[in-house]
Amino acid sequence: MKNNLLIIGASGHGKVVADIALKMNKWQNIAFLDDDKSLKSSMGLEVIGTSDDVFSHLAEYEVFVGIGNNGTRQRIHEMLETVEASIPVLIHPNAVIGNQVEIEHGTVVMAGAVVNCCTKIGKSCIINTGSTIDHDNCIEDFVHISPGAHLAGTVKVGQGTWLGIGSVVSNNINITNGCTVGAGAVVVKDISKPGIYIGVPVRRV
Template sequence: MNVLVVGVGGHAKAVIATLQAAGHAIVGCLDDRAGAEGTAVLGVPVVGPTSRLAEHDGEAVLAIGANAVRQRLAAAHPAARWATVVHPTAVVHESVRLGAGAVVFAGAVLQPDVTVGAHAIVNTGATVDHDGRLGDFVHVAPGCHLSGGVTLGEGAFLGVGAACLPGVTVGAWTTVGGGGVVVRDLPPHVTAVGVPARSLETPQ
């Protein structure tokens, strides 16, 4: 497939590398910053601002690590065709369901009956065990480990090396700091850190 990459930062580099490893053709990158057009990311040219996504008749991927930004861009382009991208070294069981625009990076493992929402990210070397539920716009950072039956609400973010014990739920748009261990359910819209992970504020 011919894929347009939306974004030019460090996360976009990882997405481009994943697309290349999977054998997909990349037609260019989009970015809204002044002066970006005409530059390149890993040899892929920046061909214009994100508004040009509306002109693209192929597939595209949101190569931006920030969950809220991916959500905003997806909402702004409801007619876009979103590519689902899986690195060839990832281990993804045939029963796994991947949403439109989801990206699974090198070395990730998705066990049976995992569901990954639209525009979700399972980053390098992360593992999601059986029956996991990852909502839309989730980001599971490198080296995270989710035990069986874990649920991550929409927009949840797990920092590098975070872990979740079996069956816990992390609420929508909640952040778990790097290395945090979630041993009980976390509510929506909080930041939790530590071992065990504890909320730093009162939930909204």
């Protein structure tokens, strides 16, 4: 493990990522890269360049993508993999992680989140504040589980899907890749077509 952490993205999501990294107390130095060249610091941490500068820092820094948009985060994360960057997992000290939980690199688990036993979470996911993921879930790569979303047992969420704030997924449900589930929506049946889903129970729009 390198002693320094570089976070790509210094705005909203990136600031929360930085706050978690600081609370983990694993890195001697934490800095940002951001494409807003007028930005010199964020969260009291220095912005040392733009995202294009990442390649010159790979020897000294672990790198984490602090960008909320699933597609953008995926693109940058996959680029970092091709150059063999060291990409950590960030877990807030107040998150609860069960036994036999597997979490891939580039994923962040935020304050108050609960991930129960035997769940697998892919790479570069966001498990946001106060969300709960129960037993035997499979969360594929580049998924965003928003604040206060709740997933019952044995749920599968496909790559790149975004579950909105306060959404609920019943047990034994499969949600396919590339879906957006709206705020407060309730999923009680499998979702097999990509798209935007809202309502109680959800319907495709």
